Amino acid sequence: MPRRTKAEAEATREALLDAAEDVFLEKGVSRTSLEHIARHAGMTRGAVYWHFKNKADLFHAMLDRVKMPLQQIIDDITAERQATGPLDTLRLATLHAFEMLERPRSCRVHTILMHRCEFISDINPVELQNRLASDCREVVRRCFQQAHDEGLLIDEIAPDVATLMLHSMIGGLVHDWLRAPDSFSLRESGGEAIDRLFHLITRRA
Amino acid sequence: MPRRTKAEAEATREALLDAAEDVFLEKGVSRTSLEHIARHAGMTRGAVYWHFKNKADLFHAMLDRVKMPLQQIIDDITAERQATGPLDTLRLATLHAFEMLERPRSCRVHTILMHRCEFISDINPVELQNRLASDCREVVRRCFQQAHDEGLLIDEIAPDVATLMLHSMIGGLVHDWLRAPDSFSLRESGGEAIDRLFHLITRRA
DNA sequence: TGGCATTTACATTCATGTATGTATGCGTGT
DNA sequence: ACACGCATACATACATGAATGTAAATGCCA
Numbered sequence: 433m434p435r436r437t438k439a440e441a442e443a444t445r446e447a448l449l450d451a452a453e454d455v456f457l458e459k460g461v462s463r464t465s466l467e468h469i470a471r472h473a474g475m476t477r478g479a480v481y482w483h484f485k486n487k488a489d490l491f492h493a494m495l496d497r498v499k500m501p502l503q504q505i506i507d508d509i510t511a512e513r514q515a516t517g518p519l520d521t522l523r524l525a526t527l528h529a530f531e532m533l534e535r536p537r538s539c540r541v542h543t544i545l546m547h548r549c550e551f552i553s554d555i556n557p558v559e560l561q562n563r564l565a566s567d568c569r570e571v572v573r574r575c576f577q578q579a580h581d582e583g584l585l586i587d588e589i590a591p592d593v594a595t596l597m598l599h600s601m602i603g604g605l606v607h608d609w610l611r612a613p614d615s616f617s618l619r620e621s622g623g624e625a626i627d628r629l630f631h632l633i634t635r636r637a
Numbered sequence: 638m639p640r641r642t643k644a645e646a647e648a649t650r651e652a653l654l655d656a657a658e659d660v661f662l663e664k665g666v667s668r669t670s671l672e673h674i675a676r677h678a679g680m681t682r683g684a685v686y687w688h689f690k691n692k693a694d695l696f697h698a699m700l701d702r703v704k705m706p707l708q709q710i711i712d713d714i715t716a717e718r719q720a721t722g723p724l725d726t727l728r729l730a731t732l733h734a735f736e737m738l739e740r741p742r743s744c745r746v747h748t749i750l751m752h753r754c755e756f757i758s759d760i761n762p763v764e765l766q767n768r769l770a771s772d773c774r775e776v777v778r779r780c781f782q783q784a785h786d787e788g789l790l791i792d793e794i795a796p797d798v799a800t801l802m803l804h805s806m807i808g809g810l811v812h813d814w815l816r817a818p819d820s821f822s823l824r825e826s827g828g829e830a831i832d833r834l835f836h837l838i839t840r841r842a
Numbered sequence: 843t844g845g846c847a848t849t850t851a852c853a854t855t856c857a858t859g860t861a862t863g864t865a866t867g868c869g870t871g872t
Numbered sequence: 873a874c875a876c877g878c879a880t881a882c883a884t885a886c887a888t889g890a891a892t893g894t895a896a897a898t899g900c901c902a
Contacts, residue, residue: 437901441847460755462667465891478848481893547763550665550753558752562816589833596830597806604809605801611767616801625801628794632837642867646881670857683883686859 445483447473449494453540461491461549491552498541501529501606502561502568509571518579522572523630526602530618530626533606543610569599589633601629650688652678654699658745666696666754693758703746706734706811707766707773714776723784727777728835731807735823735831738811748815774804794838806834 451473455464466487470477484490508525515521532538545557576591576598585594605622609615616622656678660669671685671692678684689695713730720726737743750762781796781803790799810827814820821827 438846444847460667460761462665463756467891476849477892478850482847486893548755550755551668556665558816565813565816566820588836593830593833596810596826597834600806600809600813600827600830601802602809603812604805604807607808607812608770608805611763611770615771621801622805625798625805628798629802631793643880649881672857681883682858684881687881691859692857 444473444475444479448475448480448483448490449497452490452494453537453544456494456544456548457540461544461552466490488552491549494541495545498538499532500564501533501542501602502564504529504532505602506564506568506571509575517584518575518582519584519630519634522575522598523626526598526626527619527623529602530605530622533609534618539610539613542606543613546607546610565599565603569595572599584635586633586635594633597633598626598629601625649678649680649684653680653685653688653695654702657695657699658742658749661699661749661753662745666749666757671695691758693760696754696757697760699746700750703743704737705769706738706747706807707769709734709737710807711769711773711776714780722789723780723787724789724835724839727780727803728831731803731831732824732828734807735810735827738814739823744815744818747811748818751812751815770804770808774800777804789840791838791840799838802838803831803834806830 448469452469455468455472466477466480470480484493505525508528509521512521533542549557573591573595576594579585580591609618653674657674660673660677671682675682675685689698710730713733714726717726738747754762778796778800781799784790785796814823
């Protein structure tokens with residue numbers, strides 16, 4: 433029964449993307465066919481090929497519905513929301529990214545990106561993450577540099593080292609949590625670890 | 638020209654595994670066929686099917702040639718090599734794991750495991766890493782608990798939090814480094830970050 | 843009625859597994 | 873020592889299934 437209204441067509445597009453999230457998450461990207469996705473959404477492959485050029489196109493459309501955590505951090509830092517200083521800016525941006533990640537769709541999509549896919553056509557998530565990571569590291573580094581210049585950092589920690597410590601802790605927490613989201617709360621346990629790190633490297637008054 | 642000596646047969650087996658590392662690393666696991674691997678080793682699929690049951694079997698044989706970093710850490714900690722205390726045991730075990738990871742084969746295989754594969758038949762690397770991670774976390778936690786009991790940890794840091802901090806930093810460093818091994822030295826930069834973390838949480842005399 | 847959304851049908855490609863072919867090393871008997 | 877026979881270490885050929893992309897058919901809203 434083809435040809436619904438324009439709004440219904442848009443709804444099936446979203447349903448297809450929802451189905452893609454489900455099946456990708458369960459079976460991995462390369463092992464799921466477009467047939468699987470279509471059937472899971474109650475459609476046939478024809479619907480998929482009408483809305484998307486191919487599997488890679490669908491995959492990227494799925495990615496476009498969420499924001500990368502590192503991109504979120506970059507944006508938050510450059511926006512400097514409610515900053516009481518560069519260290520607090522970094523800390524709040526990190527916690528904000530954790531909150532965003534715990535939203536169901538974000539969690540699903542990023543789990544797929546991290547643990548359920550290797551390559552998709554000629555564009556690979558590793559390169560994408562690589563650029564994001566180095567961009568983010570640079571923004572964080574500038575922030576720590578500013579904190580250092582303002583005398584907010586303890587002497588033992590150089591801005592570069594602080595950057596690596598924070599960045600790796602964020603990456604490790606996200607990576608571990610996405611592998612088993614039920615094993616701990618990213619916002620609570622992860623947030624506490626981040627808080628402790630900032631507590632340790634902040635110069636005490 | 639079939640039937641080489643037993644030693645030569647073993648050599649082709651190793652050559653096939655070497656080829657698998659190369660091609661998996663370049664194209665990802667799911668996108669490489671056994672034909673690709675065989676051709677890259679100068680053989681045909683017949684050789685592959687002689688030495689291995691199928692792709693999954695070959696993949697696991699490839700994994701068996703290296704040791705998991707987290708397993709290395711677990712072994713080092715339980716062996717307590719040259720320990721001057723629980724904190725130093727943890728620190729040295731971590732640095733040792735970093736050293737092991739920088740060996741070419743280890744680097745290649747773990748890059749494949751982290752960034753070039755999603756599922757292989759019915760056994761998936763995520764589950765494998767998951768069990769290793771929780772085992773390792775438990776061993777590390779006991780070590781930090783002992784350090785706490787001996788008064789080696791500063792008061793602000795509970796053993797559980799220290800465990801999460803160390804574990805996530807290790808995971809993040811390894812993850813980031815494997816994504817771009819040339820961008821920094823795991824042993825040097827990563828080691829410095831780890832050293833700094835232990836410096837920060839150790840009670841000063 | 844015409845163009846939009848979707849299904850159905852079809853051709854092609856590709857990886858896999860298996861079956862078969864084949865030449866060689868190696869043990870065995872004498 | 874030497875020929876014989878077999879198991880070994882591969883290569884080749886083939887059958888199968890699965891996924892992809894596309895073209896034609898179909899129904900429905902406007």
